[in-house]
Amino acid sequence: MGRALEEVTEVDPYAKPTEAATIPVFARLQAPEGLATKRQLDALGLRPGGQDPVAEVQTRGPKNGLLYRIDLALPKRPMTLAKEYALDKAMAARQTCGICHRRYHYVLPTRLDSCLECHDGTPADPASYIAPPASHHLAA
Numbered sequence: 001m002g003r004a005l006e007e008v009t010e011v012d013p014y015a016k017p018t019e020a021a022t023i024p025v026f027a028r029l030q031a032p033e034g035l036a037t038k039r040q041l042d043a044l045g046l047r048p049g050g051q052d053p054v055a056e057v058q059t060r061g062p063k064n065g066l067l068y069r070i071d072l073a074l075p076k077r078p079m080t081l082a083k084e085y086a087l088d089k090a091m092a093a094r095q096t097c098g099i100c101h102r103r104y105h106y107v108l109p110t111r112l113d114s115c116l117e118c119h120d121g122t123p124a125d126p127a128s129y130i131a132p133p134a135s136h137h138l139a140a
């Protein structure tokens, strides 16, 4: 019949072979330069960054280590929650008025140690600060 043969036998010569079966496995300590395990990336301040492992390396353990390309690795996320918390605390100290305890959205002038309203009566824009916690009962 008129059916085109190539339609049936068509094979993409550039198709990627199935992953797991084909990545190379290196003997322990024989992994080529430019590849690193997650642990090694971590020591470099890097993370795989979503790339698939390109090879395996034999370890002393029962499982092979997965190797990632260092040039595709991304820097570890710099901010942990703990760091963010510490930074926020430091910022809070510089943004909070020592007299009325309002926290402003900007850093207060260090020479005053208070907001302008407490310093010289300049009314503070209510949109520019966060009200102090209710537990503070301070003389106005």
Ligand SMILES: [Zn+2]
Pocket (backbone or CB within 6 Å): 097, 098, 099, 100, 101, 102, 114, 115, 116, 117, 118, 119
């Ligand atoms: Zn104040």
